[in-house]
Amino acid sequence: MIVQTQTTRPPQAAKVADAKVEISIFADCPDVIGVGSIYQQNEEIYGEGELADQVYKVLRGVVRTYKLLDDGRRQIAAFYFPGDIFGLEPGENYSATAEAVVIAQVAVFQRRQIHAAASSSIEVARELWSRAAQNLHHAESHMLLLGRKTALERVEAFLVEMSQRSQRSGHVNLPMSRRDIADYLGLTLETVSRTLSQLQSEGGLQLSGARRIELRSRKLMGAMATAA
């Protein structure tokens, strides 16, 4: 595992901090590994089952967490975008593997710091619970998608989720490959590709390059009401 540590604070770091109102302990809590580590595309950040001694916050880039079966079948549990926390475990070991989807800068915190902060502050302890519950809610919704939705519904739901997490205006920039999308949605990459083509031919969206999508239909723009 290669970890490059930045020794000087890059200009982006301040910008990222601005972008999110910090009610979090992670705003105060100093990250011991400097301002952030950089992980290259597809580089592993931690592996499932490893000792969960660090907690991470995405500063730039995107991270995926996933589980594997013996024969290589993969299920991506979640994508993490700037501002998101991952690797936060009350137990001893990580329950999934984390990798950088694209080159990513992450803040690294020591597990014991988090625990210490939670021991001295009820607000922090409450926030840990709250974050775990948010992840659980996402997982419950995703189980409904994986267990009961059609390929078309899954891809539509994915586009809505990505557009909500991206900036505004109906333009979605997908940082991940078709294979990543497929492994997130429980489909094959061919089915994802076909479904996107189908949505384009029906006028629901416009692909401009495989990873840039302009949403056209009202249905795919569920998040447009938020924050004009």
Next chain:
Amino acid sequence: MIVQTQTTRPPQAAKVADAKVEISIFADCPDVIGVGSIYQQNEEIYGEGELADQVYKVLRGVVRTYKLLDDGRRQIAAFYFPGDIFGLEPGENYSATAEAVVIAQVAVFQRRQIHAAASSSIEVARELWSRAAQNLHHAESHMLLLGRKTALERVEAFLVEMSQRSQRSGHVNLPMSRRDIADYLGLTLETVSRTLSQLQSEGGLQLSGARRIELRSRKLMGAMATAA
């Protein structure tokens, strides 16, 4: 919603308490609705989106939580057995519906009591986080099942999970219907039934009545090593 409140402590309650070593706040925290409410088979305990003002602990019976799509497609997120807590939300509303699978006795706690306990005790706050994370780990494993496993693998995993949660000896008693199993595994009830028949014909198990199963193959007895 019909809630019958027991006014006298039934003999089973003490037995249930013995069955689980209580490190939990829920052992100390008095449940304000007496010793337990009884819910009839298929009776709703709370609905998705309702105000999450109560937390529940199963004393007897089994509970399911699930989400629905508009057209009735259902995904069961989890089954809760005696000793399990459900309905524990940091947010305002329940994220899924809860129903009794069979007639169930549950202890009922007020949300504000839990929050008060968490505010005065780090151990309690830590336990809330830990329970949420356990549920999240279960959900992550279930996403892998729903997104990537075959029907046979799903049914096998279900039997292993149920045998782990039941008592010992390779005998599994299924309290839920084939439809419940199917909605938990992301299959149809016919596929569940066919797969069980297939496992029986291959000698992996023996059905004695639809809801009583004797596990035969080593593969389906993953939990046998635990607690002789």
Next chain:
DNA sequence: CGGGTGATTGAGCCCGCTCAACTCTCGTGG
């Protein structure tokens, strides 16, 4: 302009679904 990775598209198949008939179980009442 050429090489390589990622994405798209096509053809055919198969696993799990749909629709339907039958069986089993169990409770209820004669």
Next chain:
DNA sequence: CCACGAGAGTTGAGCGGGCTCAATCACCCG
């Protein structure tokens, strides 16, 4: 005690959505 009915489970036949395998295309670097 048996007859009956209703709900749950099983089994069968056929279909189809998404998968597999494969070829082609698009884009990005050099």
